[in-house]
Amino acid sequence: MTELWVEKYRPKRVAEVVGNRESVEAFTKWMKQWELGRLLEKKAVLLYGPAGVGKTSLVLAYGKEHGYDVVEVNASDWRDEARMKAIVGESSLQATLDGSTKKIILVDEVDGIAGREDAGGIAALNRIITEARVPIVLVANNPWDPKLASIREKCLMLEFRRLKKAEMMKRLKEIAEAEGIKVSDAVLEKLVERSEGDLRSAINDFQAITGGRKIVEEHALEALGSRNRVREIFDALRMIFNVKSIRAARAALEGLEVDLDIVYTWILDNTPEQIPDPMDLVDALEALAKADLILARVNKKQEWRLIRYAIPIMTGGVAIARRHKPSGFVKFSFPSRIRLLQSTSAERELRKSIAQKIAAKLHLSTSKALSQMLPYISFMVSNDSGMGEAIARFFEFTESELNYLRGGKAEEAQAHRRAGRRRRKG
Numbered sequence: 001m002t003e004l005w006v007e008k009y010r011p012k013r014v015a016e017v018v019g020n021r022e023s024v025e026a027f028t029k030w031m032k033q034w035e036l037g038r039l040l041e042k043k044a045v046l047l048y049g050p051a052g053v054g055k056t057s058l059v060l061a062y063g064k065e066h067g068y069d070v071v072e073v074n075a076s077d078w079r080d081e082a083r084m085k086a087i088v089g090e091s092s093l094q095a096t097l098d099g100s101t102k103k104i105i106l107v108d109e110v111d112g113i114a115g116r117e118d119a120g121g122i123a124a125l126n127r128i129i130t131e132a133r134v135p136i137v138l139v140a141n142n143p144w145d146p147k148l149a150s151i152r153e154k155c156l157m158l159e160f161r162r163l164k165k166a167e168m169m170k171r172l173k174e175i176a177e178a179e180g181i182k183v184s185d186a187v188l189e190k191l192v193e194r195s196e197g198d199l200r201s202a203i204n205d206f207q208a209i210t211g212g213r214k215i216v217e218e219h220a221l222e223a224l225g226s227r228n229r230v231r232e233i234f235d236a237l238r239m240i241f242n243v244k245s246i247r248a249a250r251a252a253l254e255g256l257e258v259d260l261d262i263v264y265t266w267i268l269d270n271t272p273e274q275i276p277d278p279m280d281l282v283d284a285l286e287a288l289a290k291a292d293l294i295l296a297r298v299n300k301k302q303e304w305r306l307i308r309y310a311i312p313i314m315t316g317g318v319a320i321a322r323r324h325k326p327s328g329f330v331k332f333s334f335p336s337r338i339r340l341l342q343s344t345s346a347e348r349e350l351r352k353s354i355a356q357k358i359a360a361k362l363h364l365s366t367s368k369a370l371s372q373m374l375p376y377i378s379f380m381v382s383n384d385s386g387m388g389e390a391i392a393r394f395f396e397f398t399e400s401e402l403n404y405l406r407g408g409k410a411e412e413a414q415a416h417r418r419a420g421r422r423r424r425k426g
């Protein structure tokens with residue numbers, strides 16, 4: 001049994017899945033139809049919605065409760081039709097030959113196949129749904145890509161929304177009780193608020209601030225501050241690109257505890273996507289070039305007072321240059337330069353093998369394991385010595401993997417600093 005609460009408290013029965021009652025019931029009803037051998041109007045079901053709200057949990061709980069083998073496949077791992085068929089096709093075929101094995105095929109990250117060029121994946125998935133003799137459950141965070149239209153048509157679409165505060169509170173309190181932890185409602189409410197309806201991250205936060213203690217006080221929440229950084233940068237970017245005045249743009253950086261060089265890289269890398277009009281873009285880049293000169297001087301001559309001039313130029317200069325907006329929503333992206341500099345190839349290999357181990361144990365894709373779980377696991381093994389061992393054993397991490405997880409933070413900070421420096425040289 002893992003020491004990770006997200007897994008320890010994963011619902012064992014459908015009744016334990018909190019929230020989204022309508023979709024949970026519709027799923028149960030759909031499964032019952034399969035069991036009765038009815039010819040179904042929709043042969044597959046597509047559960048969609050944000051992360052950490054119980055989509056995968058529902059399927060696993062149903063399987064456990066009703067004696068199904070849940071065969072998990074990750075759509076984004078599929079390279080081509082042949083491979084896809086080998087995974088899903090075979091399992092569905094087996095079930096028809098051998099009627100005794102009850103199977104549910106769970107295809108995670110269906111939105112992942114739409115993002116790639118190969119249309120083969122979608123065509124194969126379509127065929128598999130048509131031919132399937134076992135229930136196929138697809139899962140996606142965002143199923144509305146036009147390329148997925150043919151798949152949507154074949155599926156019963158069940159929406160999962162962010163969980164409500166009361167629903168999350170209920171689950172956190174149950175966990176506190178089961179763990180024998182004394183914690184105030186106020187602390188749990190803070191956890192719920194910052195998780196924005198994502199129960200996985202609320203439970204992870206809860207376990208992280210608990211750090212093995214039996215009494216959790218308010219100040220324990222401070223430990224969470226730094227992990228919010230990426231989201232804070234996204235918020236700042238949203239402001240910078242959407243305000244109309246220099247003053248408002250400048251305010252976006254207030255209270256943001258991130259190196260100015262890093263913020264600069266974020267703004268620069270997102271500018272071409274956020275500013276579609278060529279003339280606007282020229283103005284924005286000109287402002288950024290000026291800010292870069294000033295920042296270079298700040299760094300070289302330690303003339304800190306110049307920062308005062310750099311900030312309004314790199315924020316406000318971009319804000320007022322943006323007279324036209326993209327026609328649709330364009331999401332902000334993590335600067336590729338920082339991402340690349342963050343890891344050497346050895347480090348990437350290490351991260352990959354860690355991610356694969358996490359993914360296998362926690363019913364996640366490797367990409368989700370990296371984004372959703374690795375930071376928490378790293379935090380927990382670095383902050384609670386007792387737990388490090390247990391976690392390492394559970395995931396079967398090697399010594400070097402565990403070392404990487406323990407030192408992950410320092411290395412990340414270093415890479416950020418390197419990114420800033422490299423940018424100026426290059």
Ligand SMILES: Nc1ncnc2c1ncn2[C@@H]1O[C@H](COP(=O)(O)OP(=O)(O)OP(=O)(O)O)[C@@H](O)[C@H]1O
Pocket residue numbers: 005006007009010011016017018019049050051052053054055056057058140141163171199200201203368372
């Ligand atoms: N509705 C819920 N009821 C009870 N526990 C939940 C619920 N949603 C999430 N959890 C907790 O969070 C963990 C992650 O949930 P789950 O894997 O079901 O998320 P998901 O919706 O599939 O997210 P993703 O889109 O990232 O795959 C579970 O192991 C469980 O501990």
Ligand SMILES: [Mg+2]
Pocket residue numbers: 055056057108139363
């Ligand atoms: Mg899932």
